[in-house]
Amino acid sequence: MPPAHEPxxxxxxxxxxxxxxxxxxxYDALWQWSVSDLDAFWxxxxxxxxxxxxxxxxxxxxxxxxxxxxxxxxAQLNFAQQAMRHADEADTAGxxxxxxxxxxxxxRGELQQMRWSExxxxxxxxxxxxxRLGVQxxxxxxxxxxxxxxxxxxxxxxxSVGAVWSLCSPDMGPVAVLDRFRxxxxxxxxxxxxxxxxxxxxxxxxxxxxxLAQLPTVRHxxxxxxxxxxxxxxxxxxxxxxxxxxxxxxADDVPFExxxxxxxxxLWIVYSSGTTGAPKPIVHxxxxxxxxxxxxxxxxxxxxxxxxxxxxxxxYSSTGWIMWNCQVCALLxxxxxxxxxxxxxxxxxxxxxxxLWRFAGLAGVSFFGAGAAFYASCLKADVRPQAVADLSxxxxxxxxxxxxxxxAYDWIWHRLPQPGGExxxxxxxxxxxxxxxxxxxxxxxxxxxxxxxxCRCLGAAVYAYSEPDANGQGHPIVDAVGELVCTRxxxxxxxxxxxxxxxxxxxxxxxxxYRGPRGEGLWRHGDWLKITPRGGAxxxxxxxxxxxxxxxxxxxxxxxxxxxxFPEVLDSLVVDLEYLGRESWxxxxxxxxxxxxxxxxxxxxxxxxxxxxLSARHVPNDIYQVPEIPRTLSGKKLELPIKRLLLGHPVDxxxxxxxxxxxxxxxxxxxxxxxxxxxxx
Numbered sequence: 010m011p012p013a014h015e016p017x018x019x020x021x022x023x024x025x026x027x028x029x030x031x032x033x034x035x036y037d038a039l040w041q042w043s044v045s046d047l048d049a050f051w052x053x054x055x056x057x058x059x060x061x062x063x064x065x066x067x068x069x070x071x072x073x074x075x076x077x078x079x080x081x082x083x084a085q086l087n088f089a090q091q092a093m094r095h096a097d098e099a100d101t102a103g104x105x106x107x108x109x110x111x112x113x114x115x116x117r118g119e120l121q122q123m124r125w126s127e128x129x130x131x132x133x134x135x136x137x138x139x140x141r142l143g144v145q146x147x148x149x150x151x152x153x154x155x156x157x158x159x160x161x162x163x164x165x166x167x168x169s170v171g172a173v174w175s176l177c178s179p180d181m182g183p184v185a186v187l188d189r190f191r192x193x194x195x196x197x198x199x200x201x202x203x204x205x206x207x208x209x210x211x212x213x214x215x216x217x218x219x220x221l222a223q224l225p226t227v228r229h230x231x232x233x234x235x236x237x238x239x240x241x242x243x244x245x246x247x248x249x250x251x252x253x254x255x256x257x258x259x260a261d262d263v264p265f266e267x268x269x270x271x272x273x274x275x276l277w278i279v280y281s282s283g284t285t286g287a288p289k290p291i292v293h294x295x296x297x298x299x300x301x302x303x304x305x306x307x308x309x310x311x312x313x314x315x316x317x318x319x320x321x322x323x324x325y326s327s328t329g330w331i332m333w334n335c336q337v338c339a340l341l342x343x344x345x346x347x348x349x350x351x352x353x354x355x356x357x358x359x360x361x362x363x364x365l366w367r368f369a370g371l372a373g374v375s376f377f378g379a380g381a382a383f384y385a386s387c388l389k390a391d392v393r394p395q396a397v398a399d400l401s402x403x404x405x406x407x408x409x410x411x412x413x414x415x416x417a418y419d420w421i422w423h424r425l426p427q428p429g430g431e432x433x434x435x436x437x438x439x440x441x442x443x444x445x446x447x448x449x450x451x452x453x454x455x456x457x458x459x460x461x462x463x464c465r466c467l468g469a470a471v472y473a474y475s476e477p478d479a480n481g482q483g484h485p486i487v488d489a490v491g492e493l494v495c496t497r498x499x500x501x502x503x504x505x506x507x508x509x510x511x512x513x514x515x516x517x518x519x520x521x522x523y524r525g526p527r528g529e530g531l532w533r534h535g536d537w538l539k540i541t542p543r544g545g546a547x548x549x550x551x552x553x554x555x556x557x558x559x560x561x562x563x564x565x566x567x568x569x570x571x572x573x574x575f576p577e578v579l580d581s582l583v584v585d586l587e588y589l590g591r592e593s594w595x596x597x598x599x600x601x602x603x604x605x606x607x608x609x610x611x612x613x614x615x616x617x618x619x620x621x622x623l624s625a626r627h628v629p630n631d632i633y634q635v636p637e638i639p640r641t642l643s644g645k646k647l648e649l650p651i652k653r654l655l656l657g658h659p660v661d662x663x664x665x666x667x668x669x670x671x672x673x674x675x676x677x678x679x680x681x682x683x684x685x686x687x688x689x690x
Contacts, residue, residue, distance in 0.1 A: 016453035018308045024057055036452060036464055037544050044470035044497055047073075051080070051300060051468060051500060058303045058342075062086055063269055070498070075530050076515055078498035081296055085269040088276055088295050088341070089132065089169035093265060095314065095343040096125035104319040105345050107158045108372045112205055112351035115368055123158050128165075133265035135166035138258040142229050142251075144197060146171030146268065149278065151195035151224075153177050153186065153217065155204045156328050156350040159233055161337055162259060163199050168276055168295070169267040172197075175278040175290075178329030179204045179213050184571060184622040185563075187223050189280050192290045193507050194226040199255070203236030208356035210236055214244075221245060231255055272296030278507055279331055281442040288564060289518060290507035293445050297500035301446040301468075302338035309450040309466060310407065310436065312376050314343035323347035324378030324407060325365055329624070330561045331442040332378070332409065347372040353383055362390040363397045370398025378407030381417065381437075382593065388420040400426050407451075408437045411557060411587055412548050418459040437462045439548045441534060443519070446501045448493065448534070449546045461545035470497035471546075473538040474523060481524035490539045490549055494523050495532040502532070550587040553649060557585055558595065558626045565648060571622035572597065572615060577605045580638045583629060584652040596655075597629035598678075600638055607634035633681075637674035654682050 022039065025031040029049075033039040043050040048069040055069075062084040072079035095101035105122040114120065123131075144150065150167045154160040154176065167174045175193055177186045179201055190198075198221060203212040213236075221227055232242035233255040246252035273294040280288040307313050312320040322339045323346070326332040339346050349368045355361030369377050387394075394400060403426050408417075422432040436451025439462060448471045449462040457463060465471045473491035474483035483494065506514050520530030537549035556563045565583050572581045580600040587593045597615070601607060616628045639647040650664035660679055666672040 017311050017313055018452060019454055021057055021308055025053060028056070029053070036455060040465055040467060043467040047468070047497060054300050054304050054468075055081070058307075060086060060091065060299065066272070073498065075498050075532060076502065076512065076520060078500075078502065079273070080500045081272040084272040084296060086272065086296055086299060087169060087171075087267040087270050088299055089165040090267040090269075091299055092165060092340040093125075093129050093132070093267070095340070096129045098314075098343065101125060101314040101319070101343040104314065106340060107161060107346055107348065108321065109156075109158050109348035109350065110368065110371070111155075111157070111349070112208065112355075112364075115349070115351070115364065115371070118371060120371055121158070128158075128162065129265050130262055131162045131259040132165040132169060133263050134259045134261040135162060136169045136265070136267075137261060137263045138253075139166060139170055139172065139197070142197070142253075144170060144172050146270070147275070148172045148197070149175060149193045149195040150197040150199065151175045151177075151190045151193070151227075152328075153179055153198065153200040153213070153220065154233060154328055155179055155201055155235055156326065156333065156348050157235070158348065159235075159255065159259075160328060161340075161346075161348075164277075164337060169265075171268045171270050171274060173275045173278060173292070176328050176333070178327040178624070180206060180211070180327065181329055181624050182620075182622040183216055183219055183223075185567060185624065186220060188567060189288050189290065190220070190224055192287065193278055195224060196226055197229045197231065198224065198227045199231040199233065201233045201235040202240035205236065205351060207352040207354070208358070212236060214240060218245060221250065225249075229253060231258060270295055273504055275504060277334065279334065279442050279445065288567065289514065291443060292504045292507055293501060294504050297502070297504075298338065298445055299341060301444075301499065301501035302335065303341050304467060305335075305438075305447050305450060306339050306344065307342045309438070309447065309452065310376065311405065311434075311451070311453040312339060312342065312344045314345075319345055320375045321345045321347050321373050321402070322376045322378075323349070323369060323372065323374045325349060325353055325380070325383065327561070331445055332380075334445055336378075347374050353379070354386065360390075362387050362392045363394065366392070366394035366398045366400070369394075369403065370400055373402045374400075375402045376405045376407065377403060378409070380410035381408050381413040382411060384408060384413065384417040384421060387424075388417055392424070394424055395426065403433065404428050405434045405436060408435070409439060409447075410561075411593060412550060413437050413460075415460045432457075439536065439546070443534070444499060444502045446499065448495065449538075449548070458541075458543070458545055461541060461547055463545055465540075465544075465546060468499060469495060471495050471538075473540050474533075477523050481522065482526075483523050485540075487540050488542050490537050492523070492552055493534040493536040493538040493548075495534065496525065551585070555585070556583065556595065556627060557587055558593070561624075561626055563623065563627055565646075567623060568597075568619060568627060571619050572599065574622075575615065575618065577601050577611060578615075582635075582638045582646050582648060582651065584648055584655060586652060586655055594631075595627075595629045597632045598635045598638065599632060600636070601634055607632065635674075635677050637671050637677075639672075639674040639678065640670045641668060651678055654678055655685065657682070657686055 066081045066084035071082045106125040106128040107123045200217045230245040242252040276295045324336045355364045438447045438450040440447035472485035474494040477483045522533040523531040535553045539547045582598045585595045653663040
């Protein structure tokens with residue numbers, strides 16, 4: 010059993026008292042201070058974590074507005090420099106920086122490890138070669154890589170030279186990948202030859218060649234041999250593009266010389282899709298991510314190098330989910346990260362939901378995180394983790410991606426270790442790709458209530474808001490469900506969307522529904538939220554029509570493009586029904602050309618097409634043939650009203666038939682809603 014320790018957030022509070030004479034009787038008072046005095050709070054985070062800048066900064070929140078807040082003007086830092094500090098620090102240098110394995114390694118009981126010194130050497134070598142190849146500040150480097158240490162090396166090397174990182178998972182098909190990378194014009198593509206998932210090898214070299222053919226800005230292609238040690242990079246070369254072997258680029262021993270960058274220099278581009286249009290290419294900055302993730306990881310997740318001989322942090326994720334970024338961010342605080350590449354359910358022909366627990370035992374994981382859907386699957390399969398793995402080091406469990414049911418809370422508490430005889434600390438968090446952080450998270454020193462997140466995060470002025478009036482004005486409500494609204498800026502909010510020159514797409518995405526007292530935009534996140542009287546928080550699912558499958562968001566427009574490429578399909582509509590305490594259900598509705606019927610063969614082809622173009626996560630649960638897709642007078646698909654209708658809301662509360670181009674199309678969906686309501690009653 011790991012020894013008891015003082016929570017990091019308590020150490021921070023003690024430091025506030027000693028350094029600044031600030032004393033808080035309870036967490037709510039600390040939170041209120043953190044969101045009312047943003048200058049003092051974020052300066053305290055900078056000082057507490059001893060961030061370094063070779064130049065002074067003129068202030069903390071220099072321009073207080075949303076969007077477009079300006080933080081720490083004049084400061085310089087680098088994400089990779091902050092992470093690599095731990096290669097020389099006494100309490101981290103002796104621990105591994107990264108522990109990882111794939112499905113084959115787990116079957117053999119074998120882990121791979123990379124120490125901080127070796128991580129720094131490989132990062133320095135790759136950074137040296139990137140500069141030699143002409144990569145400069147601001148250039149985009151795209152990656153199509155699995156969840157291994159090599160991907161972490163690639164990320165740190167890219168950002169160390171001031172280039173901008175962007176990553177897609179190799180299980181994503183060409184449509185989804187090109188929708189993202191085409192927007193940003195990468196000069197380098199780092200890709201793998203394939204990946205293994207569910208016991209099946211998936212060669213990717215032909216797809217990589219297809220991507221390169223559609224990305225004319227790429228001057229250099231780097232091939233990581235992940236599936237086949239003999240795979241050759243040379244066929245990827247053209248007269249306009251050089252090809253390079255990964256092993257050659259990370260082989261040298263050269264000094265690590267990261268660039269000092271402005272606080273708001275672009276770090277990465279991540280993608281969060283709305284209900285229409287191409288995926289949103291969201292740009293975050295070095296400084297904002299470093300501050301937000303040190304606060305979240307150390308103070309709220311309570312992980313760090315000095316606990317129980319060094320924390321080992323695992324959050325199961327593909328490289329296409331923002332939780333991959335958040336896991337890598339644990340390196341900022343000196344925490345060992347534990348990566349698993351493969352299926353959490355084991356082989357496709359023999360599902361095994363003990364897979365990740367066996368990995369956690371083998372790696373000595375102390376903090377285990379996953380999407381809520383994973384725990385629901387373990388519950389249904391009656392998994393008993395301690396019967397298959399030594400989880401004696403495990404002291405915390407995290408959940409995100411969707412609401413965690415009460416039954417899942419109970420399963421975690423009953424089936425996992427109980428340090429000191431108490432239920433294991435369960436910290437459910439909620440945030441988003443949009444700002445690469447959390448609004449709601451845990452607190453090691455507060456009680457955990459089934460079905461609730463423990464608290465609003467420090468520095469996050471988050472409230473449940475009433476419906477906006479005609480002027481966009483709402484107000485905070487307690488113990489009632491409202492829209493999740495953040496009323497003050499945070500350093501990790503987007504710098505911009507790539508290519509959004511006038512900022513209009515950014516404003517439309519987050520800042521137009523709600524207005525503050527001076528008419529300023531407020532961040533509306535798109536989640537239903539309740540703040541409880543005791544200060545906890547409950548997320549009730551998405552308030553818009555974005556698809557959120559197992560924590561990975563994708564816009565409906567992307568799925569429509571894949572479905573409507575089939576000649577049989579005239580029109581389509583998809584909704585993702587996610588609500589607290591119910592299993593997620595995503596139905597697809599299709600209108601077929603005359604003479605065609607939705608039979609089993611077409612259903613199978615549609616699902617296979619979606620899996621190939623997008624990912625297996627976004628395959629619908631059910632597909633229905635319908636006479637018409639409901640549309641507005643301007644021709645827009647009525648996704649959100651249909652979603653609300655199928656969630657049980659009365660039809661007259663979700664839409665106005667007079668605003669429809671085809672009100673008769675509603676009758677089929679009303680009948681389905683009534684059928685579902687009767688079957689669940």
